[in-house]
Amino acid sequence: MVSLNLERINSNSPYAVTALRDSMCFRFVTDFGVIYYVSFLEDELMLSDESYQFIIANTNNRKSPRDSKLRRAIMAIVYEFFECSNTTLLYICETGDSKQSMRNRLFEFWFHSSPRKSDFAFMSADIRDADGIQNYAAIIIRLDNPNLKSIVAEFTETIQMLSQKPE
Secondary structure, eight states, X not given: OOOOOHHHHHHXXXXXXXXXXXXXXXXXXXXXXXEEEEEEEEEOSOTTSOEXXXXXXXXXXXXXXXXXXXXXHHHHHHHHHHHHOOSEEEEEOOOTTSOHHHHHHHHHHHHHTSTTGGGEEEEEEEEEOTTXXXXXXXXXXXXXXXXXXXXXXXXXXXXXXXXXXXX
16 A cells, blocks of 8 residues: 655645545645545556556535635645555546536646646546446556556556447
8 A cells, every 4th residue: 555645745735634544545624615535545447557546525515616726735645646656546537416527627637737747647538338427537657657558558448448338
């Protein structure tokens, strides 16, 4: 399991981030009272490399107005993850409230406008499930990952397989 340095996260985050005991889950509260949890769960989707699913949850379901500090807090946690690990990060947008397209665009914007974007490969994909619901997924990998090519190939193959309609 990856162990992140909370002191380094907080030195780069505009919000005070706390860690839940013995887990890869982090919590912060925005200026607007929105409580966020950011988690990393070991995932076995990518067979060619160790991978973690990346989860961002607004746990009190409050509206979050345009908050530039939110992006900086989340990216501080993501960057610390990659400082401590050269594994694959898998991001899947939650679909329960039909706002997955907006979440996907926002996260892609955050990532692509980040000062360290050139350190990483970012691949995103959208897949329609059997019910016609659009799902969004992305992987983030450090460019110096020795398994980069095989991870990208595996992600591409997995997306193609999931995109095929069952016969």
